[in-house]
Amino acid sequence: MKLLRTSYTNFTDEKLMEAIMRGEKRAFDELYQRYSGPLLGYFMRMLWRDREKSEDFVHDLFAKIVHKPEHFDPTRSFKTWVYSVAYNMCKNEYKKAEVRKGTRNDLDNHFSLFDTTANVMNEVQDRFFKEAFKESMDELDQKHKEVFALRHLDGLSILEIAEVLGVAEGTIKSRLFYATKYLAEKLKEFDPQLNR
Amino acid sequence: MMEKELERLVLNKHYFELTPNEKDSLREWCATEDEFLHLKQVFEQIEGLKVSNTFSPKRETKQSLDDLFAAKYQKNTRIIWLNSIGVALYPKDKPLFQRPLAYAAAIGIIALIATPFLFDTTLSAKPSLAQVEKNKSTSTSNSKTTSSKSKETPPVKVAEVSTSQESNEAIPSELESYSNASEEIAVIESVAPVEVISSETATMSRSVADEPWSQSNGIFKATDKENDDAKASSPVSAHPSVLDLLTATF
Numbered sequence: 001m002k003l004l005r006t007s008y009t010n011f012t013d014e015k016l017m018e019a020i021m022r023g024e025k026r027a028f029d030e031l032y033q034r035y036s037g038p039l040l041g042y043f044m045r046m047l048w049r050d051r052e053k054s055e056d057f058v059h060d061l062f063a064k065i066v067h068k069p070e071h072f073d074p075t076r077s078f079k080t081w082v083y084s085v086a087y088n089m090c091k092n093e094y095k096k097a098e099v100r101k102g103t104r105n106d107l108d109n110h111f112s113l114f115d116t117t118a119n120v121m122n123e124v125q126d127r128f129f130k131e132a133f134k135e136s137m138d139e140l141d142q143k144h145k146e147v148f149a150l151r152h153l154d155g156l157s158i159l160e161i162a163e164v165l166g167v168a169e170g171t172i173k174s175r176l177f178y179a180t181k182y183l184a185e186k187l188k189e190f191d192p193q194l195n196r
Numbered sequence: 197m198m199e200k201e202l203e204r205l206v207l208n209k210h211y212f213e214l215t216p217n218e219k220d221s222l223r224e225w226c227a228t229e230d231e232f233l234h235l236k237q238v239f240e241q242i243e244g245l246k247v248s249n250t251f252s253p254k255r256e257t258k259q260s261l262d263d264l265f266a267a268k269y270q271k272n273t274r275i276i277w278l279n280s281i282g283v284a285l286y287p288k289d290k291p292l293f294q295r296p297l298a299y300a301a302a303i304g305i306i307a308l309i310a311t312p313f314l315f316d317t318t319l320s321a322k323p324s325l326a327q328v329e330k331n332k333s334t335s336t337s338n339s340k341t342t343s344s345k346s347k348e349t350p351p352v353k354v355a356e357v358s359t360s361q362e363s364n365e366a367i368p369s370e371l372e373s374y375s376n377a378s379e380e381i382a383v384i385e386s387v388a389p390v391e392v393i394s395s396e397t398a399t400m401s402r403s404v405a406d407e408p409w410s411q412s413n414g415i416f417k418a419t420d421k422e423n424d425d426a427k428a429s430s431p432v433s434a435h436p437s438v439l440d441l442l443t444a445t446f
Contacts, residue, residue: 023269025262025265025266025269026289028261028265032258036252036253036257036258037250037252037253040253041250041251044251055253055254058253059253059257059260059261063261063264066261066264066265067264067268129237129241130241133238151199152239152242153242173199177224180225180235180238181225183238184226184231184234187234187237187241188230188234
């Protein structure tokens with residue numbers, strides 16, 4: 001019997017998953033609090049910035065956690081595992097989209113649907129640069145883009161990204177290097193000294 | 197060089213601040229100052245995106261997941277009326293000390309501990325203490341009787357006081373005399389002369405009756421058992437010096 005109410009804020013993700021397996025509702029709330037936002041952002045980037053679809057994917061992912069928490073191996077990193085699941089969900093969605101569109105791969109066309117140039121000339125210089133950065137990101141190859149986003153926007157380490165994507169660590173480093181150099185080159189036209 | 201270290205260098209340093217070693221390690225990423233500045237701008241932009249990309253899902257999504265969770269982990273719970281009482285008395289989402297059932301249990305334990313102390317009669321059963329109590333009660337009854345007269349208290353039927361040591365030892369016989377109070381009152385009333393007596397002169401049976409005169413003027417009447425004589429105290433008005441004494445006392 002517990003004298004004091006357990007605080008889950010200091011629990012690791014893995015411990016939270018163990019508590020969820022025991023049916024602790026507040027552990028689930030804490031995990032949702034930690035990951036729902038970042039995962040929504042991840043799905044937004046991966047699924048053509050479709051908010052509704054991304055919301056559905058977040059729901060489905062957490063529903064899997066509720067229904068089958070035993071699928072998670074507590075000896076592994078939860079962050080890696082959950083991003084692996086998210087990545088596989090996106091891959092499945094790409095396959096479905098391929099079938100629907102009858103095209104070989106039109107993911108880049110989806111990305112171009114995102115309007116980043118609207119009224120951009122009327123924005124301040126920082127805003128303009130931000131939009132250009134997003135454009136450059138969208139122009140990147142999918143495999144480079146996802147590595148770059150996982151590393152810099154989701155905060156995963158090289159090793160974690162390698163586990164999530166199921167590729168070698170050296171490959172991840174190479175892709176990250178390429179993406180960074182590409183973005184720096186594309187944004188060369190914006191003189192950083194003038195931009196400040 | 198680790199990517200994190202590279203980011204830290206690019207974000208936190210200007211190009212001219214870099215040491216030759218650092219420049220060497222960065223050469224793969226940015227060979228010139230311009231490339232370094234471009235890279236720095238990219239990383240700064242990413243930091244800004246991290247802040248602006250804080251999404252939060254809709255409330256409906258969370259609600260739906262909560263329902264799923266409840267369905268998964270509480271489906272075996274039988275819904276009976278007793279459950280609601282159980283939940284009210286013992287809510288599981290609160291710590292133990294905030295549960296009403298815990299309050300009730302604590303009160304019960306305190307009551308259980310306090311009961312022996314509240315109803316303990318062993319002290320009053322000791323004979324030596326009882327004797328002291330008896331004497332005190334007698335003396336207090338005397339003082340009460342005296343003060344009650346001056347304060348217009350309900351009339352005392354009979355009060356027989358013995359100031360000598362012999363009379364103290366003969367308390368039971370005096371108590372018997374209380375029962376004959378009405379007879380003594382009759383004797384006192386029949387006494388015509390009123391004399392001023394001293395309280396230390398003899399054993400006296402002092403009676404205070406219901407009559408208005410005994411309350412209004414505060415005169416004590418007494419009978420001398422040896423002489424079969426009745427005496428009464430003089431009123432205060434006859435001795436104004438007593439009042440001076442009282443004034444000095446209070």
